[in-house]
Amino acid sequence: MVDSPQFLARPFRKVLVCNRGEIAIRVFRSCTELGVRTVAVYSYEDRFSLHRYKADEAYQIGQQGKPVQSYLSVDEVIAIARRAGAEAIHPGYGFLSERAELCRAVEAAGLAFIGPTAETLEIAGDKVKTRALADAVGVPVLPGSGMLHRIEDAAQFAGEHGYPLMIKAAHGGGGRGMRLVTSEKDLPGAWEAAGAEAKAAFGSAEVFAEKYVPRPKHIEVQLLGDGSAEVVHLFERDCSLQRRHQKVIEVAPAVSLPQSLRDQLYEYALKLGRALKLRSAATAEFLVAEDGAVYFIEINPRIQVEHTVTEEVTGIDLVQCQVQIAAGRSLPVLEVTQASLRLSGVAIQCRITTENPQKNFTPDYGKLLAYRSASGFGIRLDAGSAFTGAVITPFYDSMLVKVTSHGRSMRDAASRMRRALSEFRVRGVSTNIAFLENLLRQETFLAGDARTTYLQEHPEVFELPKRRDRANRLLRFLSDVTVNGHESMPGLRRPRELRTPRVRHYQIAERSFSAPCYSDSGSVPPGWRDELNRLGRDAFLRRVRDEKRLLITDTTFRDAHQSLFATRMRSFDMLAVARPLAIQAPELFSLEMWGGATFDVMLRFLREDPWERLVRLREAVPNILFQMLIRGANGVGYKSYPDNVIDRFIKEAHRGGMDIFRIFDSLNNPERMKAAIESVREAGAIAEVCVCYTGDVAAEEARARSGQATKYSLAYYRDLTCTLAEMGADIIAIKDMAGLLRPYAAELLVKELRAAVQLPIHFHTHDTAGVQSAAYLKAAEAGVDIVDCAFASMSGVTSQPCSEGLVGALAGTERDTGLDLEALTGFSGYWETVRTAYEPFESDLRAPTGEVYLNEIPGGQYSNFRPQAASLGLGDRWSELKDAYRAVNRLFGDIIKVTPSSKVVGDMALFMVANSLSIEELEQRAGELDFPSSVVEFFQGEIGIPQGGFPEPLRTNILRGKPRLEATVSERLAPADFDEAQKAASEALGAEAGIRDALSYLLYPHVFKQYGAARRKFGDVGALPTAAFFYGLEEGEEIEVEIEAGKRLIISLVAVSEPGEKGERTVFFELNGQPRSMQIADRKIAPTEVGHPKATPGNPKQVGAPLAGVLVALAVRSGSEVRKDDPLCTLEAMKMQTAVQAPLSGKVKRVALEVGARIEVGDLLLEFE
Structure with a gap:
């Protein structure tokens, strides 16, 4: 474009864009460059959307609760334009962009419509009419029907032309309202689905039928006209990579098409544009069959999402051209002539969306916890509401940002795009970034040979690496521990003195093998x-x-x-x-x-x-x-x-x-x-x-x-x-x-x-x-x-x-x-x-004690035994527990005590003290008490037979008919299935598990599932400094976390908010100097916990909890028939599991608690009829 006086004159003083998000911002930018002030409209639900703040003025449109309808009100658009003093209205794409009624209303109000004429919109908006127009000017079309009003008409068309065929919306675009029909039985469902989708998207359920072309390329030609006979093409775009008839990646030009075919496409497109007397921008879309045959599909009479790739390879700002043409400037004046247009390199556009490609591109919604975009040579970004803190709602398109790369060749542009995608960090919602990266590595795509069926034919492109999201997951963990304390170790108090350790190094003289040569240089001597x-x-x-x-x-x-x-x-x-x-x-x-x-x-x-x-x-x-x-x-x-x-x-x-x-x-x-x-x-x-x-x-x-x-x-x-x-x-x-x-x-x-x-x-x-x-x-x-x-x-x-x-x-x-x-x-x-x-x-044993010669508690058990007692509410009865441990050991026959036999003695001691039982009472009531599982298994012979055998009649009374395991382990335990264990471990981890994970699962299935859930939620917390891991952070505290070699996160806690109405606190961090926040439910102020009902002492039909802990399993439900001593449920406290058995035979009236409930001694578990 030349700097002529006519060109430099402002086309309008003020332009309103009746759209939202990325395309609204795109128009604002072009207008600003032309010296034109801009006006935005926004729905109530879009009040925080970025496009509102990118305009010079912004006004709410529509009512709260009508997020889509708000942008479809022609009368409100005109009223706001008048009130704001706008001289022209740009419709963007989608919403009202293809509605002739908007164009007429704008012009009737004395304003300029930045787009085609109402007549063009009416013809282009009706695919049946555009097919007739194409046929009239000699552009080939697929065999198709007129408007179909009954399914019988569609069946008649199928009878004449055969299957497969497409049922397509007569109005609108974007791939919506289209269904493939491969056989007669599929026709009713496709008819209903296409009509319903068309009605929802475009306000009309009208459809038509068209013969289906298998495995075509989808090519579109960009047109620009000034309302006279002057129409130019700006070359083509290859939009063949699609899913559900919607474009995924677009490329300009179509690098694999021969020039002769491209010239043919340009000719067809120009014929259509001239026949329409096209004003503004439009796109002619075609299918290219495998044999090279070309078929016209439709005209899109608006700027399209993928217009950016054309702008990159031609250097023409299509939106500025739209604005200038609407102000009456001709293409020659704008120096946009066919002879002046040249292609330069290759451009690729990727749409980053908040969709999950592995779940059929299901949109994801929520708050962007972090957003970092790409930049650099050859990269263009066209963003909507993409910023940290933005809330992605379910009301609108899921696109965050369009990324366009430009290179000298297809491979250059693809390499540049891959680099840009790798720089993005989007946290808080799912995205399709990994999927796009996969596509950009496909040789078929790089050669320009992808067809519209590529994604269906290549399911491997959906095999995506799992997003690590390491920083955010660590912040979530730190937030939770800071607000609520450590989930798996409740009640931890931050020590008064926390010191940072340092390692001393020494220079020591050279010696023989017994004291080999080494220094602090890092060389490792032999050992x-x-x-x-x-x-x-x-x-x-x-x-x-x-x-x-x-x-x-x-x-x-x-x-x-x-x-x-x-x-x-x-x-x-x-x-x-x-x-x-x-x-x-x-x-x-x-x-x-x-x-x-x-x-x-x-x-x-x-x-x-x-x-x-x-x-x-x-x-x-x-x-x-x-x-x-x-x-x-x-x-x-x-x-x-x-x-x-x-x-x-x-x-x-x-x-x-x-x-x-x-x-x-x-x-x-x-x-x-x-x-x-x-x-x-x-x-x-x-x-x-x-x-x-x-x-x-x-x-x-x-x-x-x-x-x-x-x-x-x-x-x-x-x-x-x-x-x-x-x-x-x-x-x-x-x-x-x-x-x-x-x-x-x-x-x-x-x-x-x-x-x-x-x-x-x-x-x-x-x-x-x-x-x-x-x-x-x-x-x-x-x-x-x-x-x-x-x-x-x-x-x-x-x-x-x-x-x-x-x-x-x-x-x-x-x-x-x-x-x-x-x-x-x-x-x-x-x-x-x-x-x-x-x-x-710490065990609180601060000095040596000869008491160990009496109670014989192993050193490895001592430090865990006391916290276990505290978790059961027995922390103040430590002396009793040590005496009980000694007494239980004698009762069991003075056994060797080391894990797991020491745990058996410890569990029984805890059980005795928790239930205030003496050794005499325990022996007398052994036939009726629900002993810890470890004790029952010990007397069954699960861990072997002690020196001197089991004491009787204690063993018989505790077992109450349960089997005694006389066979060896190898005789009674079937070999484990490692393949099944690996599958179970993979499910627990949410990732591919190896044999070592499978072994961990086999050893501790329940614990491994808990570990897997924590790993999925918080990632690898092992990289956190110990004080932060156990106690969280204090305000102003800063830590460094090395997540891999050469990658360190610097995390500092800025503040923790007061709780909101739902009991959530916002935890504010700085991550590598950038603000980041997390919302965490404060479990300490959650709805006040009401204690569970207690079992009535002496009532044989009510079963109470024998100890405090967590209900981890239920073996019965309301209505279950049980016999005396059948298992009812399992309780767990600090690794000690206790199976609660039926005190009588009968029918369960109700189960009082659910699995996962935290319980205290005496809480009602269930009752019998």
Whole structure:
């Protein structure tokens, strides 16, 4: 266009756009460039829409509650235009844009209509008339009918022309009101659907029939006319990629069409435009069959959504041309002549919509929690209401923004578009971005060969990667914890002192293998794992046996924190120190860092993947042996599992980096460890098999010498050790889980075992009584090879003895550990700081106690037992619980107590205290009480048979006819189906699950489902700093979160609002410096909770809850017939499940509570008729 005086004159002073969203903004921009003021109209529902603020003036149109009808009122549009002083009206596309009545009303009001004449609109708006016009000017059309008024007329057309055919709306466009009919039986449904959709979209149910062209290309030619005979084409667009007859991606020009065919299309389009005496912009649309035949479809007498690609390849602003033409300017004056028009490159347009392509493009609605758009060379954006905080409503089109890329070739433009799409971040609603990215990679599309049936023929394009939405999900988690506290650990209080840990580094001189060369430069020196890999298992074991130094296993990464603060240590804190530990303490024999309770706690409370912890720690620590605790046939669970589950678990763990498997059975049953030992050896790993210790061998020996009966004597442990050695044990572990192996007894036991077998001996204990360092020293004198310790700040009481103390005590002796004391103290400082974040989980045992010799509570259970009691409302009865634990142990026959047998004793103690039962009352009422599930299963023989058998008649009374499991695990448990488990795990995760997920599911199905739900909702929360994870953020607090290598989020909490009417608070953040907000229901001020009705004491027809917790399963419903002792429901509290049984036979009158209800002791569960 030239800068002529005529061109520079303003075409109008003010223009009103009777449309909304993206097209309204598009017109405003062109008008502003022409010096024309703009007027917007908006419905009540659009009062926050961006187009309202992009105009110079804006006025509400229509009434609240009529979001679509508001934009269809011609009279209101005219009235507002007059009131605002507008001289012209632009209709945009959709709504009134093709209504001749609007054009006439505008012109009757003395205003200019920016679009075609009313006559053109009438002809173009009636597809039957446009077909007749095309036929008259020699443009080929498909065989078609006139207006159809009855289905019989459509059937007659089908009889003459055959199937398939299309039933199409006679008015309107956009692919609506169209249905494909492939056979006679489909005709009635298609007839009804097409008519109904046409009526809803265009106000008319009139339809016609047209012969269907299979697999065509959809090509349209852009026309521009000035109302005279002057009509030009601006080349073509390829709109073949469609779904439900609506365009998905548009390209200009159609790169795969031969020039001869393109010239033919231009000729046909110009004939139609001239016949209409076209004024303004319009599009002639055609189908190109596979044989190259061309058929006219329709004329669209308006600007179209995809006009942007034509503008990019021609440099012509079509909207400005519309405005200038409406003001009376001719195409020659605008210097838009056919001879002057040139194509430049290729342009592609993608419409980003809030639709879900995998759910048949179902629109999604809601608030945009975050919106970040693309930009850069060759990218054009035409947006509607796309901004953070925008509310996408169900009333209008779901398009957020049109993205147009321009390049020298199709592949250039596609590459640029893919880059732009990858820059978008839209959170809060679903979008089609991943789907568009998929399409842009398809070779058929890149070659320009896609046809209208492409999406139906290629369902693989709907296989989309799952959107990660990591930042938003983390913000949702932080909001919830900040407002409501931790969902899986209610009642946590933020410690008064929270310190940020730092890792100290040391430069240490070069030494031999026993103290290899390393520095703080990050190089990892060789360690015992390198020795294992170099020598092989058998030679390695001889090397360990020949070693003079006392070897140290560090338990900080597992048993230390299990014993001190209920296994709550997060991977975040371990990974921060793992590599420095590998560099600075390579003399450590091993790190005990996995298995035991960590699996359950990580999934249930920490919302972490245990397998990921193993792999990441292995990457950080390649030189030190890893070892784990596995409960024989119980795996890392609390019940027995099929042999194939244990076998696959062990082999997957070994592949993940595990070297040593410490295998034990809670009742010292060798047969229940046999399968695990064999699997470990088959995997090529080391089987460290445990002798679980209880009692006092020194006292037992004294009794034996005096002729008294003994139970856990030296002979018992010696014979057990020999049996385990014969089974294939590589190392024998003395597992002293409660710290009962006194120093002189340790010397006796180690000497006895050393004389019995030639295997390395590993001693594990807990320092509850405060004397176990002495036990280690006596054991070292007796020839023990390896002992378990923890860093000083993680040692003592229920944890293991102190590493630094033992290292210092043995320095310079024959059993010198070779560890550097100064390096160890640096790590202790780190863990001291880390522990401040875990203060609420501490067991409150601040000093050693000899009480452990009486109650025999294992160190690993102690820290969890007290929180479990608190959750049941028994926190103030801790002394009673310890006494009950001791009494239950005696009642059960003085059993070995380690998970899961220790849990059995603990559950029974909790049950006794919760129900205020004495041991005598428990024995007397054993035949009528609903005992915890773990107790019932124990007496059934689920976890084996204790030394000396089960006490009678207690067992018979508790079981009440339930089966006694005499067979071995492998005999009574069918092999697990890993394929089915993998499917179930995938469903729980909402993503493709692997074999490790399947194993986690098999071990803890209910807990894994909870973990999966949390993972879907919040993402990977393991990246959050520990204090933020447990306690949320305080106002003004800032954290950094590394979501992957080189990608860090900076999150700060700005404010938390007061609750709104619905009890929701808005949590305001800054994410990487940009504002972001989340709405969270404040559960503390939710509708006041009313306690559940209580069961009437003494009423046998009412069943009350025996303990506080959650109702997790119902086995009956109203009307169910049950017999006495049938299961009614299951309650759970802190991993303890209790099956409530029917107290009588009868019919259930009603169930009082639903699954998921939180209950207190005595709450009414159900009642009988």
